[in-house]
Amino acid sequence: MAKQKYSGILLLRRKGLTAPMEDYLKAIYSLQQKGMNATTLALAKEMKVSPPSATSMMKKLADWKLVRHTLYLGVRLTPLGEKIALEVIRHHRLLELYLSHSLGYSWDEVHQEAEKLEHFISEDFESRMSQALGNPKRDPHGAPIPTKKGTWEEIPSFSLASASPKNCLIMQEVEDEDPELLRYLSQLGLYPGVEISVLEKHPFEGPLYLRIGKSHHYLGHKVADRIRVILKKKRRKEVKEK
Amino acid sequence: MAKQKYSGILLLRRKGLTAPMEDYLKAIYSLQQKGMNATTLALAKEMKVSPPSATSMMKKLADWKLVRHTLYLGVRLTPLGEKIALEVIRHHRLLELYLSHSLGYSWDEVHQEAEKLEHFISEDFESRMSQALGNPKRDPHGAPIPTKKGTWEEIPSFSLASASPKNCLIMQEVEDEDPELLRYLSQLGLYPGVEISVLEKHPFEGPLYLRIGKSHHYLGHKVADRIRVILKKKRRKEVKEK
DNA sequence: CAGGAGGAATAGATTTATCTAAAATAAAAT
DNA sequence: ATTTTATTTTAGATAAATCTATTCCTCCTG
Numbered sequence: 001m002a003k004q005k006y007s008g009i010l011l012l013r014r015k016g017l018t019a020p021m022e023d024y025l026k027a028i029y030s031l032q033q034k035g036m037n038a039t040t041l042a043l044a045k046e047m048k049v050s051p052p053s054a055t056s057m058m059k060k061l062a063d064w065k066l067v068r069h070t071l072y073l074g075v076r077l078t079p080l081g082e083k084i085a086l087e088v089i090r091h092h093r094l095l096e097l098y099l100s101h102s103l104g105y106s107w108d109e110v111h112q113e114a115e116k117l118e119h120f121i122s123e124d125f126e127s128r129m130s131q132a133l134g135n136p137k138r139d140p141h142g143a144p145i146p147t148k149k150g151t152w153e154e155i156p157s158f159s160l161a162s163a164s165p166k167n168c169l170i171m172q173e174v175e176d177e178d179p180e181l182l183r184y185l186s187q188l189g190l191y192p193g194v195e196i197s198v199l200e201k202h203p204f205e206g207p208l209y210l211r212i213g214k215s216h217h218y219l220g221h222k223v224a225d226r227i228r229v230i231l232k233k234k235r236r237k238e239v240k241e242k
Numbered sequence: 243m244a245k246q247k248y249s250g251i252l253l254l255r256r257k258g259l260t261a262p263m264e265d266y267l268k269a270i271y272s273l274q275q276k277g278m279n280a281t282t283l284a285l286a287k288e289m290k291v292s293p294p295s296a297t298s299m300m301k302k303l304a305d306w307k308l309v310r311h312t313l314y315l316g317v318r319l320t321p322l323g324e325k326i327a328l329e330v331i332r333h334h335r336l337l338e339l340y341l342s343h344s345l346g347y348s349w350d351e352v353h354q355e356a357e358k359l360e361h362f363i364s365e366d367f368e369s370r371m372s373q374a375l376g377n378p379k380r381d382p383h384g385a386p387i388p389t390k391k392g393t394w395e396e397i398p399s400f401s402l403a404s405a406s407p408k409n410c411l412i413m414q415e416v417e418d419e420d421p422e423l424l425r426y427l428s429q430l431g432l433y434p435g436v437e438i439s440v441l442e443k444h445p446f447e448g449p450l451y452l453r454i455g456k457s458h459h460y461l462g463h464k465v466a467d468r469i470r471v472i473l474k475k476k477r478r479k480e481v482k483e484k
Numbered sequence: 485c486a487g488g489a490g491g492a493a494t495a496g497a498t499t500t501a502t503c504t505a506a507a508a509t510a511a512a513a514t
Numbered sequence: 515a516t517t518t519t520a521t522t523t524t525a526g527a528t529a530a531a532t533c534t535a536t537t538c539c540t541c542c543t544g
Contacts, residue, residue, distance in 0.1 A: 053532055103370040120358045128345040
């Protein structure tokens with residue numbers, strides 16, 4: 001009985017899975033998550049390439065059985081394609097957390113570095129990072145880190161811009177791709193896990209006046225819209241989270 | 243007065259310096275270190291490619307002014323080429339040490355991982371590693387880690403196979419590329435820094451009987467030849483090294 | 485239901501790094 | 515000095531990922 005030595009991304013990399021292919025899979029996954037169709041044009045825009053480039057990559061990924069193509073609806077990940085996408089995302093988010101924890105990177109710097117390295121680290125590197133970090137569930141921006149099996153805890157969050165005043169909120173997540181935004185947020189002390197209350201909400205998409213931890217700040221609607229929050233649970237017991 | 247924002251490897255990478263180019267530069271550097279000419283054939287063998295591949299890369303590197311080409315003598319690194327080679331080597335060796343210190347890799351596993359990552363880490367990553375490790379001077383195999391400026395301490399070592407009995411030796415260095423050899427050496431407790439004495443030396447390239455630390459082992463001549471050692475200095479003071 | 489707008493695919497070119505097969509050239513040897 | 519040997523280079527192909535320009539085709543609209 002021959003033992004299956006390689007599977008998932010490792011196997012496919014041995015068969016010639018390339019960094020660009022991995023990047024396209026991530027982009028397709030991201031579009032699907034947003035409920036959009038991964039059409040040629042949408043994918044080309046996401047990847048910042050020309051439509052013909054996207055077309056040919058879609059065809060290639062279809063040959064590899066990583067996506068299925070429907071005319072004018074674009075491409076959808078197969079289970080295998082989704083598995084690979086999630087493995088790359090796991091690499092990315094583990095790297096982000098690792099860089100910030102172990103090498104003192106700030107949260108606005110980690111995305112760029114992780115974006116390159118995610119394609120070149122081994123599965124061994126991945127699991128060593130995960131172990132060193134205590135099998136973490138969230139990256140520095142609050143995004144979930146899929147497990148090895150491709151599962152994660154879904155936390156139903158909503159936009160800070162849509163929050164109603166008086167509720168006590170916990171910041172949950174923000175996108176990792178805009179370093180300027182992240183630097184701005186860290187000036188305000190706005191990190192995942194921080195307590196927020198909306199004190200005033202100005203009309204016509206006006207600014208919000210917030211309590212952030214123990215200080216108070218105004219925040220524009222556009223920024224608030226990019227921040228995901230959850231309601232603070234009524235505590236049943238004083239649970240300390242580190 | 244415009245500030246020079248990029249230099250060395252960073253500048254060249256922005257201009258399109260590729261991972262294969264970096265690998266060739268390392269190979270040329272390595273051949274030069276061994277006192278060999280980096281001819282087409284030698285380089286092709288070192289890089290495990292066909293001679294025409296080596297030719298075309300030599301031409302390309304010459305276009306980039308990273309090497310100078312002399313007919314039938316092969317190629318020599320220019321100062322710029324050497325600078326790049328040393329930066330890549332610095333990346334490699336820092337990565338090796340970092341992986342073994344911070345992620346618990348054993349010394350036979352680090353080379354492979356570093357070989358890929360060396361081309362993709364940023365200068366920031368490099369300096370953070372160096373700082374986290376206390377600006378180390380040697381990698382896990384005892385090879386010198388060049389400084390940012392491309393200098394390092396030259397330690398005149400010699401082969402264990404050529405050592406005369408009775409002297410007390412310190413293991414200095416071993417190549418990093420053969421995992422099997424490294425695993426064998428670690429079974430014997432043979433690491434850089436470990437004390438060795440040659441107790442018996444059998445003729446005709448026969449085995450050596452060694453004291454390694456506090457235990458005794460036989461070691462074949464071929465293996466001994468790959469191990470670099472230095473004479474243990476007469477201690478002036480009891481200095482503890484960690 | 486017949487065009488036209490716009491999205492999608494094709495055609496052909498470019499760049500990088502590799503290959504094999506063949507030709508050219510330098511060094512060595514008789 | 516001529517031949518042989520060995521190294522080096524050229525020529526032509528391939529594969530990946532991209533591009534521009536062009537053509538094709540689907541869907542919607544009038």
